[in-house]
Amino acid sequence: MRRTIIAAAAAVVLLISGCGGTDDSASAAGEKATVRLGFSAWPGWFPWQVAQEKGLFAKNGVTVDLKYFESYTDSLTALSTGNLDANSQTLNDTLSSVSGGAKQTVVLTNDNSTGNDQIIARPGINSVADLKGKKVAAEQGTVDHYLLLLALQKAGLTEKDVEFTPLLTDAAAAAFVAGKVDAVGVFAPFTTTALGLSGSKAIATSADFPGAIPDHLVFGADFVKDHPTEVQAMVQTWFDTTAWIKANPDAAIEIMAKRGGVTAADYKSYDAGTTIFTRQQNLDAFATGSTAANLDFQANQIGDFLVSTGLAEEKPPLDGLLEPKFVQAVKE
Numbered sequence: 001m002r003r004t005i006i007a008a009a010a011a012v013v014l015l016i017s018g019c020g021g022t023d024d025s026a027s028a029a030g031e032k033a034t035v036r037l038g039f040s041a042w043p044g045w046f047p048w049q050v051a052q053e054k055g056l057f058a059k060n061g062v063t064v065d066l067k068y069f070e071s072y073t074d075s076l077t078a079l080s081t082g083n084l085d086a087n088s089q090t091l092n093d094t095l096s097s098v099s100g101g102a103k104q105t106v107v108l109t110n111d112n113s114t115g116n117d118q119i120i121a122r123p124g125i126n127s128v129a130d131l132k133g134k135k136v137a138a139e140q141g142t143v144d145h146y147l148l149l150l151a152l153q154k155a156g157l158t159e160k161d162v163e164f165t166p167l168l169t170d171a172a173a174a175a176f177v178a179g180k181v182d183a184v185g186v187f188a189p190f191t192t193t194a195l196g197l198s199g200s201k202a203i204a205t206s207a208d209f210p211g212a213i214p215d216h217l218v219f220g221a222d223f224v225k226d227h228p229t230e231v232q233a234m235v236q237t238w239f240d241t242t243a244w245i246k247a248n249p250d251a252a253i254e255i256m257a258k259r260g261g262v263t264a265a266d267y268k269s270y271d272a273g274t275t276i277f278t279r280q281q282n283l284d285a286f287a288t289g290s291t292a293a294n295l296d297f298q299a300n301q302i303g304d305f306l307v308s309t310g311l312a313e314e315k316p317p318l319d320g321l322l323e324p325k326f327v328q329a330v331k332e
Contacts, residue, residue, distance in 0.1 A: 029226035038075040039088040044111030046256035062233035099316035103221035113206035113213035116188035116273030123199035128155040138185030140166035151204035211292030286324035
């Protein structure tokens, strides 16, 4: 169960408290620090590769050790255990980490998933209700496990109504294509792999749950406190990067598709399923509110959901989770 994973993560966080990871970015509060930034395979995070290759980190005076993770779960663990200073991760995964004892702060919304997270089923399965009694794979405790639970709940089912098979996302997609499972929860670009099974189709996507899967730049809370200049430079770099991509779409797609291991044509097909946020959309998201567009509302909703489904024993604390000041200070 996820609560076991959370408890283990909390234990690790407590063990490393005060000493950081094995190759800490090494500076006291106020001293210039190298930012160890993690990201993994998701269209909303591939722009970090563009930032690196086009020298946009350096332009903003920040030194970045950019680390690509084949396993998204490994990147979550790396941030929670102090082996990264910042990571690219979803709000619900951030809340899971916080529930396990990690101190993390969201400083930027990269995007909202608007269709690129999908539950894909083999021929003959036409709805989420048809998954009852079927074998379904997803990476346990991460965003597409969350999407699966949302979809099951909407259909009047629970995880107990299916045979859940926990696999890393790439392995889950491969198992689905090989006929070892009946359905799979995956995100782009692994959706391309899964849809390679003839006759397969998406029976639920993140577009069915508007605002439920926002993606973020998340820092360890202590790093934000000790190194606000570097955090500001990272947020500024993000908006400089999205501007560069808008001005140079073909060159940018080439870089991002290569990092994702897909063709440029496949990468272009992901466009509608990931809505990259502007600065104004970020400001709106960070504003206090009571709709799916507001991060504080979503965080409360996700916290309740994690508890109700047994993914967390207690609702994660939200104090210090959302910090809008860096987006507010961005120069356009």
